[in-house]
Amino acid sequence: MIKITFPDGAVREFQPGTSALDIAKTISEGLARKVLAAKINGEVWDAVRPIYTDSTLQLLTWNEAEGKSTFWHSSAHLMAEAVEAQFPGVKFWVGPPVEHGFYYDMDLGDRKITEEDLVVIEKKMSELAKQGNEYVRKEISKADAIKYFEEKGDEYKLDLLEHLEDGHITFYTQGGFTDLCRGPHIPQTGLIKAIKLTNIAGAYWKGDEKNKQLTWIYGITFPNQKELDEYLHMLEEAKKRDHRKLGKELGIFTFDDDIGPGLPLWMPNGAIVIEQLEKLAKETEEQAGYKRVVTPHIAKEALYLTSGHLPYYQDSMYPPMELDGTKYYLKAMNCPHHHKIFAAEPKSYKDLPYRLAEYGTCYRYEQSGELFGLMRVRCLHMNDAHIYCTKEQFFEEFKSVNEMYLKYFKIFGIEKYVMRLSLHDPAKLGKKYVDEPALWLETEAMVREVLIRTKTPFVEVEDEAAFYGPKIDVQIWSTIGREFTLATNQVDFAQGRRFNLEFTNKENAPEIPLIIHRAPLGTHERFIGFLLEHYAGKFPLWLAPLQVKILPISEKFMDYATRLLGDLRSAGMRAEIDSRPEKIGRKIRDTELLKVPYMLVIGEKEVNENMVAVRKHGKGDLGTKSISDFIRDIEIENREKLPL
RNA sequence: GCCGUUGUAGCUCAGUGGUAGAGCGUUUCCUUGGUAAGGAAGAGGUCGUGAGUUCAACUCUCAUCAACGGCUCCA
Structure with missing residues (x-):
C-alpha cells in the first residue's frame, strides 16, 4: 500500500498504481467529474497517471490556475487534431496555454487559413470533444521518437527533440492525434x-x-457554455474601456497621417489632464528636494557616444540631421543632458543627493509594429529625474523613489501591478549589458535589499535590466491584456564614469556618484492611456477636463447660469454652460456620455431660491444645494484628489 | 522590422464591374421643455494614396501609406 497525504494533512492508504482520478472517485463522483489534473509531490501530473510511491496529492479543477492551464493545453492538442483534419500534412511547432486560453503555431505550407476555416475547425473540435477521447501518455525512447517524426517529415518536432534528454520523452495521443509533449x-x-x-x-x-x-x-x-459567454461579454466590456476608443470619444488625443505614426496630438481635453499630472509631479518633486531643469530636444552625436546609448539604441533613434559636418540626434532620453548639468558646476559631497527633474520630450523611433495607441508612441514626455548620490545614500534615495510611486498609486487607486526587479543576463555581458560583472551583482543586491527591507512584494526577472544597471519596473496591463512598464526606478553605475562625473568626498578625494534614473509617472502618453482605461474614462474631479456642466432648463435661466459660471470659474473650476435649445433630458444624456463629474440643473426653483440642483456622473440626482455649499464641497473634492 | 486582417460621410458601419447608402453627429427652422435621445428640413464622400487591367474600377491586379491582431523589440 502507498500513503497519500491530502492538502488538509489527512493521510490515506491506496493500492500502488492507483491514480488521482481513482482517488477522487473514492471521495465523490461529482468531484471526479471535475478533476482536470493533480499535483503529485508538487508536480502537476495527469489525473489518470498511476501513482506508485507515497505522495502528497492535490486535485486540480477549473478553480485552480494549474487546472485551467492544463485544460487549455489539452485544448491546444484538440485544436491541432481538428486542424490536421482540415489541413492534412500541417506541421506543428508548440501549443502552450497562455493567460487567457491557448495557441498552437504551425506550418501550413503554402496554404492560408481564413476566418471561415476557424469556424470549421471550431466545429470539428466540438465533434472530437464529444467523442470523449482519452489523452494517453506514452513514454518513448529518443530514437523511436526521432524515427516517428522522421517518417512524418516533421522538422519542427525533430528540432524540439534535439534538446530533449532520452528517458524523459513522452508522447500524448488523443483520438487520431499524437504529439510530442511533456x-x-x-x-x-x-x-x-x-x-x-x-x-x-x-x-x-x-x-x-x-x-x-x-x-x-x-x-x-471552457468547461461550460456559460463561462464562455461571460468571457466574451467581458471582452466586449474591455473593448469599451480601450483608451484608443475613449480617447477619441472624450477628445483627449488623436493621430493624423500627416503628422506621423506614433506621434499623438493632444487635444484641449488631453492637455488639461497633462497639466494636472504635471502639477502633481512638480509639487511632489519639489517637496522631495528635486530641482527642475529644462534641456533641449536635440544634441550632438558625441553626447550619445559618451553616454554609450548610441551603439545600443541607434536603430530606435530618429536618424540624425547633419549640420556643418556635425550630426545632431533628437534625444531619446534625458539622462545625458542631466549629466551635463551635474558636471557644469563642481560638486561636493555636501551637494548630494543632487536631484534633477524634467518633463523631458523624447523621441524614439519605435518599430512600426510596436506602436499601440498612447501606450507605445514615438514622441514621449517622460516624468524623468536623475538622482546623483553616494553609495551610502543609495538606500534612502532608492527607497524614497519607491515611496513616491506608492504615493501616486494611492492617489490614482492603482492596485493591480507587479513590481519587477529586472536583472542582467550574465551571458550577455559586453553585448546587451556593460561588462562589469562585479558591479552588476553589487547593485542588484543593493536594489534587492531595498525591496526586502521595505517589505515590498516583487518578482525577479533576468535579462530585463537597462544596459547600465538593474532596475525596478512597475508592470501593468492594458484593458485588452497587454503588459506594459508603467513606471521605472533604475540604478546606473556606468554613466557616471563615462561622463567623468565626480564630487569631492569627505576625504577631499574625487568620487564617482551613483545615478538613479526614475520615472514614477512613466510618460504622459502611457500614463494617461493607462488612466483612461483604469477609470474607464470617468476621471476623478481633479483630473476631469470639464468638471462642471451647467444645464439651464430653458433660455430664461441663462442669466443665472452665466453668473453661476462666473462663480465657478472664480473658484478655479473648469465649467461650461449647455445653452442649446434642447430639453433637459437630452442635455443630461449628452453630458453623462462625456462623463463630466458634475451637472448643475438650473430651473425656476433654483433661481428663486439661489440654489443648484446637483447631479453627479454615475450617481444621478443628488438634490439641491446653495451655490456656496456646492463650491465649497467640490473645492475640497478637487484639492484632496478624491476618487469619483 | 516581419506575417495576417482592415481602410466607404465627423463617428459606427452596410453595399455593388455601370461614377454610393443607413443610424448617430453637424447646420437651419420650429419647440422653452424638470433629471439619459422633442420635431422638420438641409449640408456633407474624386469609397486611404498611386499605378495597371477594362468600353467602364469604390469593386479586379500590383505597389504604397496607415490602423488593427500577433511575433520581435522597449534606454
Missing part, C-alpha cells in the same frame, strides 16, 4: 464543452525574424 493533460476531451477560436496571427519560428513565419491560431475553451 504533458500533463486532462483525462479526456469530453470535458471541453465550449470552444472559441479567437485569432489568427503570423509569427516567426522561435521568434527569430530570420526564420520562417508560422501561423498561430489562438483560442479559448
Whole structure:
C-alpha cells in the first residue's frame, strides 16, 4: 500500500498504481467529474497517471490556475487534431496555454487559413470533444521518437527533440492525434464543452525574424457554455474601456497621417489632464528636494557616444540631421543632458543627493509594429529625474523613489501591478549589458535589499535590466491584456564614469556618484492611456477636463447660469454652460456620455431660491444645494484628489 | 522590422464591374421643455494614396501609406 497525504494533512492508504482520478472517485463522483489534473509531490501530473510511491496529492479543477492551464493545453492538442483534419500534412511547432486560453503555431505550407476555416475547425473540435477521447501518455525512447517524426517529415518536432534528454520523452495521443509533449493533460476531451477560436496571427519560428513565419491560431475553451459567454461579454466590456476608443470619444488625443505614426496630438481635453499630472509631479518633486531643469530636444552625436546609448539604441533613434559636418540626434532620453548639468558646476559631497527633474520630450523611433495607441508612441514626455548620490545614500534615495510611486498609486487607486526587479543576463555581458560583472551583482543586491527591507512584494526577472544597471519596473496591463512598464526606478553605475562625473568626498578625494534614473509617472502618453482605461474614462474631479456642466432648463435661466459660471470659474473650476435649445433630458444624456463629474440643473426653483440642483456622473440626482455649499464641497473634492 | 486582417460621410458601419447608402453627429427652422435621445428640413464622400487591367474600377491586379491582431523589440 502507498500513503497519500491530502492538502488538509489527512493521510490515506491506496493500492500502488492507483491514480488521482481513482482517488477522487473514492471521495465523490461529482468531484471526479471535475478533476482536470493533480499535483503529485508538487508536480502537476495527469489525473489518470498511476501513482506508485507515497505522495502528497492535490486535485486540480477549473478553480485552480494549474487546472485551467492544463485544460487549455489539452485544448491546444484538440485544436491541432481538428486542424490536421482540415489541413492534412500541417506541421506543428508548440501549443502552450497562455493567460487567457491557448495557441498552437504551425506550418501550413503554402496554404492560408481564413476566418471561415476557424469556424470549421471550431466545429470539428466540438465533434472530437464529444467523442470523449482519452489523452494517453506514452513514454518513448529518443530514437523511436526521432524515427516517428522522421517518417512524418516533421522538422519542427525533430528540432524540439534535439534538446530533449532520452528517458524523459513522452508522447500524448488523443483520438487520431499524437504529439510530442511533456504533458500533463486532462483525462479526456469530453470535458471541453465550449470552444472559441479567437485569432489568427503570423509569427516567426522561435521568434527569430530570420526564420520562417508560422501561423498561430489562438483560442479559448471552457468547461461550460456559460463561462464562455461571460468571457466574451467581458471582452466586449474591455473593448469599451480601450483608451484608443475613449480617447477619441472624450477628445483627449488623436493621430493624423500627416503628422506621423506614433506621434499623438493632444487635444484641449488631453492637455488639461497633462497639466494636472504635471502639477502633481512638480509639487511632489519639489517637496522631495528635486530641482527642475529644462534641456533641449536635440544634441550632438558625441553626447550619445559618451553616454554609450548610441551603439545600443541607434536603430530606435530618429536618424540624425547633419549640420556643418556635425550630426545632431533628437534625444531619446534625458539622462545625458542631466549629466551635463551635474558636471557644469563642481560638486561636493555636501551637494548630494543632487536631484534633477524634467518633463523631458523624447523621441524614439519605435518599430512600426510596436506602436499601440498612447501606450507605445514615438514622441514621449517622460516624468524623468536623475538622482546623483553616494553609495551610502543609495538606500534612502532608492527607497524614497519607491515611496513616491506608492504615493501616486494611492492617489490614482492603482492596485493591480507587479513590481519587477529586472536583472542582467550574465551571458550577455559586453553585448546587451556593460561588462562589469562585479558591479552588476553589487547593485542588484543593493536594489534587492531595498525591496526586502521595505517589505515590498516583487518578482525577479533576468535579462530585463537597462544596459547600465538593474532596475525596478512597475508592470501593468492594458484593458485588452497587454503588459506594459508603467513606471521605472533604475540604478546606473556606468554613466557616471563615462561622463567623468565626480564630487569631492569627505576625504577631499574625487568620487564617482551613483545615478538613479526614475520615472514614477512613466510618460504622459502611457500614463494617461493607462488612466483612461483604469477609470474607464470617468476621471476623478481633479483630473476631469470639464468638471462642471451647467444645464439651464430653458433660455430664461441663462442669466443665472452665466453668473453661476462666473462663480465657478472664480473658484478655479473648469465649467461650461449647455445653452442649446434642447430639453433637459437630452442635455443630461449628452453630458453623462462625456462623463463630466458634475451637472448643475438650473430651473425656476433654483433661481428663486439661489440654489443648484446637483447631479453627479454615475450617481444621478443628488438634490439641491446653495451655490456656496456646492463650491465649497467640490473645492475640497478637487484639492484632496478624491476618487469619483 | 516581419506575417495576417482592415481602410466607404465627423463617428459606427452596410453595399455593388455601370461614377454610393443607413443610424448617430453637424447646420437651419420650429419647440422653452424638470433629471439619459422633442420635431422638420438641409449640408456633407474624386469609397486611404498611386499605378495597371477594362468600353467602364469604390469593386479586379500590383505597389504604397496607415490602423488593427500577433511575433520581435522597449534606454
